[in-house]
Amino acid sequence: MSGTLEPLTGIVTTDLAAVTRGRFVATTDVEGTAATGVGWIQSNLSLTAFGRLSTPNIWKSSGDLRLIPDFGARFLTHATGGDIPFDMVIGDLVEIDGSPWAACPRHALRQAAAALEAEAGLRLRVSFEQEFYLLRAEEEHDHPLAFSALRRSGTFAPQLVAGLREAGLRPETILAELGPGQLEISIAPSAPVAAADQAVAVREIVRELAHNLGQRASFAPKPYAGHSGSGVHIHFSLTDCEGHARTYDTDGPARLSPEAAHFCAGVLRHLPALTAFTASSPASYERLKPYSWSASYTWLADQDREATLRVCPVLAMSKRAPADQLNIEFRAADATANPYLALATLIRAGLEGLRNDYKLPPLASTNPEELSETERQYHGLERLPASLSQALTHLEADAAARKWFPRPLLDTFLAVKRTEAEIGESLDEDGLRETYRTLY
Structure with a gap:
């Protein structure tokens, strides 16, 4: 593979279908997400194992959350055989004012x-x-x-x-x-x-x-x-x-x-x-x-x-x-x-x-x-x-x-x-x- 690869770090949460989902940022920038995290929405919790939203979806299309990384729950290894390291940080879902979101499983x-x-x-x-x-x-x-x-x-x-x-x-x-x-x-x-x-x-x-x-x-x-x-x-x-x-x-x-x-x-x-x-x-x-x-x-x-x-x-x-x-x-x-x-x-x-x-x-x-x-x-x-x-x-x-x-x-x-x-x-x-x- 030609060119330079930029390592990425995933900031993740695990939902009600037990699927771990999240967003990636450049590893060099991940420490900068400590305070404000990355964006997330309430309806993501209504995703089923089959990739569709539940019926009903009580959250509908409104609202915003933040997914705040917990760097004490960072899992980093070079041993999975990929071109870039496995790098995953588990996070907490919070309201936009920083208070815990009532529906966060963690x-x-x-x-x-x-x-x-x-x-x-x-x-x-x-x-x-x-x-x-x-x-x-x-x-x-x-x-x-x-x-x-x-x-x-x-x-x-x-x-x-x-x-x-x-x-x-x-x-x-x-x-x-x-x-x-x-x-x-x-x-x-x-x-x-x-x-x-x-x-x-x-x-x-x-x-x-x-x-x-x-x-x-x-x-x-x-x-x-x-x-x-x-x-x-x-x-x-x-x-x-x-x-x-x-x-x-x-x-x-x-x-x-x-x-x-x-x-x-x-x-x-x-x-x-x-x-x-x-x-x-x-x-x-x-x-x-x-x-x-x-x-x-x-x-x-x-x-x-x-x-x-x-x-x-x-x-x-x-x-x-x-x-x-x-x-x-x-x-x-x-x-x-x-x-x-x-x-x-x-x-x-x-x-x-x-x-x-x-x-x-x-x-x-x-x-x-x-x-x-x-x-x-x-x-x-x-x-x-x-x-x-x-x-x-x-x-x-x-x-x-x-x-x-x-x-x-x-x-x-x-x-x-x-x-x-x-x-x-x-x-x-x-x-x-x-x-x-x-x-x-």
Whole structure:
């Protein structure tokens, strides 16, 4: 390529369709945007996964916002193989007077974390574990979790780890998952907003690296019939404001402290509603089915990967104290969910449990599908919604959940997701999988 290339930096936000959108400026000029950011408009939040505005679009055509870069959330790496570096700064959406915009998803997460600290004196440590496919001919099969399967991805995995590290992330493991060409990457835990920022960065770095290597990465929740779905597993633990662990109690149910038990009970109580935020597309519900190693019931269990809330193991051979190890994995999420809202709803639901002293139901050690209806009722086991439309109906019927976010954000979310649900329901199963495999 002849001529001089001008490196560009993207200032971005992630919308309700979980698409990261933004504007680019010359890298040499990006510091000059610190105070006033770049222009944005309210209606951008009404864009659906299909590239069209929702019906209705409550914002219509009026109004202006600013997208202010947060240079503490800048992700820069030269390892994606492009002609210019990958350079992305995540920003906050504000009114033109500089005040927070009520419908900014990142601000919604920041508020949820602040409410948890103010009301309960607790903070969350969070790690996003994300699965995706490197798309290739389906006749090429590898053994799940095999050493050779990861090696067959060529330079992709080592370049990805190098790129994430250079961008300031701390990748813990990368492995070949159950599906052909499916990989999973986990990142070390952080505070909520930082963890969600990193989840966005991982997705965009993966996509760019795959493209530059002549491949394509898909984070779709169920890209192929008969193969494993791809989830986003949200691991979390509680600490007090001084950083001391508050999740573990030897004598608690599943080794959970009273605070963690109340928090999880709140999540379970509101799961049918919050699923709309964490499994946020019509394609998501192809994955959330029994016996699919994902989640399908309002079920907390000790070390069971069919449970929606899985209490992870504590390792006796570790030098870390059990209290510093224990974390809980939320398994009913995928990459069609806005990570800020997915995490914000978990915090809000958990705070409801703490605020109202919710109790965990008797824990079930058997898959809910193998219990009678009477036994499921005893254990508080309710089937998760079977479609996005059902999840949205649960959300609208949950009085507490409707108050978690300002009306402009909630109304826009409902409009976007109702529109996506309607389009998704017009497709057959093969068409739905193919569409989302391409979109995500």
